[in-house]
Amino acid sequence: MKTPELDLLESADQTELRTTVRKAVAHRSAADPEGGVGDPWRFTTADLGLAGLAIAEELDGVGLGVRELGLVAEELGRALAAPAFVTSAVVATRALAGCAADPARDALRGLAEGARTAVLVAPGPTAATEEYPAAVQATGEQELALNGVVEVVPGAGWADLFVVPAVLDGRPVLALVDGAEHVGVEVEVSMDQTRPVATVTLSDTAAVAIARDAEAEEALRAALDLGAAVLCAERVGMMEWAVATTAEYLGQRYQFGQLIGSYQALRHANARMWIDATQARAITAHALAAHDDDPAELPMATGLAAAYTAQRAVLTIEQAQQLHGGIGFAWEHPLHWYLKRAMADSVLFGTDEQHRNRVGALTDLAPAPIRAGATI
Amino acid sequence: MTDPIIAERVNAFVAGLGGIDAVRELSQVEILGARYDAGLAWVHHPEGLGGYDGDQTDQALVEAALIEAGVPEPDPFRNPLGTGTIIPTLLQHSPRELCEQLFKRAWTGEEIWCQLFSEPGAGSDLAGLGCRAVPETRNGVEGWRVNGQKVWTSYAHRAKWGLLLTRSHPELPKNQGITVFVIDMEQDGVDARPLRQATGGAEFNEVFLNDAWVPDSQRVGEVCDGWNVTRTTLMHERMAIGGRSDGREAGRIGVLAKRWRENPDLHTPAMTDRVVGAWIDVEVARIANERIRQLAKRGQPGLEGSGAKVVFADVNQNAARVLARIDPTQTLLFDDWQDELQSSELRCSSFSYLRSRANSIEGGTTEILLSQIADRVLKLPREYSIARDTPWKDIPR
């Protein structure tokens, strides 16, 4: 099979961006490892300008490519910082960017200023391959009224701008709700407390239509696929954190009169974690590069990276916990935050099984996803 | 997209042989010999040694241009260890005259090479090897007399030359007393006896060296610098096994995917999941290899090659296992318990399965590679071992 050759390495500029983000985040997360749970921009400050990175320059943003968004997400993942970056600055922002209407562009300008936080009102596990969500019904013309309940929406508790996929006369529409006061948001007790999910209730909520039909479908699909790819990068950062933290612990803990890092079973387990993180880095670079440079490869690249990293991130962090013994199970150690994030991430923007099915369908090895109307 | 300069080189090469129709009349050895003379063998080699000082990345472009010009493709397995690991080692560590003497026939496959490394007492602990070399002048030529035994030596029974690791200085610590030679396998003192493998055939051998002799001019690297030379070979071996970067669905996974698509009656949900899982793992490994290739091109190769070899063994073994089970009838059958020479792509799925089991043993076991990563990447505390400065002769064995 012919396969594209994508640049999988980092440029000097990209390394500089990575270093900047890592430095900014590391100081604050080290100073207060338990702090800021529930804060959308945890361990970061506004001057990092995270909110505007994905927004086009003509809309007052920075207009970064997808590779760059990925490496920012990776550094944030390493410290579990700024959980709203993915939900607001990447996914909701990408959904808005897919809509040509003025209210969408105004919303992007507002986001670029950094004063607001957006969310895509879809259940966390929604995948780009699925049928357009029908949980919210819209009525009206340009000014819409929305009705419906959407469960387990990540990042909704922080939002004051809601991008809502809805159905109007049986046809897809993307609607924009401006202001949290119009929306019922109930933050749930969540597996990942650093990025909690919420139930969003809309009752005759006033909204404007920002895209319809194919434009709405395409904007949603692009946002979910971008989210899936950038989330892979977040996992790479978490996996590398787990590899390094484990190596450090194995190099300082004594049992039976020896550093436990000299026991081969543990050395090999840690080496396997490193190998998986290396593979995850490569397959993620491939997915990010496809988003930038090769739209034809994008579905396959995203499916592969999501399927691989979702599973391996969970296993890697589980292993890190095992190799830490009792302290790894203690609330005071940061490991459990990573474990919960990895588990929650493994279903966001499509479960790893969904992404596996997608690869199976794209390669013609497995039947296409069962849901009616689904695209690969 | 063909690079114009490379296309021009290739066109000039074809024209020099009298055009493509004339080329098609030639034997594989003749075509390969002409490629070597024209610098189109290993393009990154210096002129006169099969290359034109080209960029390493030109190789793939040249191969593609040759195919496009209609030049028949060579068998990549004509001399696997010669072209894959030994020539790169010699290029780096031996004098030009020796390279000139040996490279062309290694490239054409007229002379097969083998790698005389493992011994009955030295496998994973390769640096513990004991095959003795002592200086001896024969017929007025300075050289070395060699005595010892090697084992698991692939292709030794068909080889003209061997890259031989010897213990020249037993009084030094194990890594410091090794010297490497190119040995002529077709001499009285060398006896290669094929060993039958689990697959039924015999591609590897035990090799007895009984007062064999090598001239000092065939020494590779300095006396006692053999471990350094060996590391070059092992690195190339890992890259050759693990770091290949073919296209999507190249190799065994392609066979698996094709057979799966052609036999919908075999599809069950559980098996579908295994097939897709195997495909994904192989594809991820392939793309990770592509990244390693890009790193190497930038001059930043790390221990990713060792990781790649571990992953290659895992995913290839899994693909072979799935392939051997998708058709339960075939799981019960085998094609031929004698013959091993035809390429494994033409063999039955049970053969592929059995052969894949060696992937995690040959070229450094998975365990040894994991230990290497633990030491050198993760910098974990070392495992217990005897003192590094113990003379080789005093190590218990």
Ligand SMILES: Cc1cc2nc3c(=O)[nH]c(=O)nc-3n(C[C@H](O)[C@H](O)[C@H](O)COP(=O)(O)OP(=O)(O)OC[C@H]3O[C@@H](n4cnc5c(N)ncnc54)[C@H](O)[C@@H]3O)c2cc1C
């Ligand atoms: C098909 C095939 C082709 C080969 N071709 C060649 C060839 O052409 N030339 C050549 O020189 N050799 C060749 N070999 C030999 C191969 O390199 C060795 O088999 C390999 O290095 C392992 O050595 P060993 O067989 O002595 O096993 P051992 O070293 O005895 O290992 C036995 C087991 O113990 C494990 N082990 C050993 N030491 C450690 C340790 N410190 N920590 C953890 N685990 C350990 C190993 O991983 C293995 O699982 C070939 C082997 C095969 C299977």
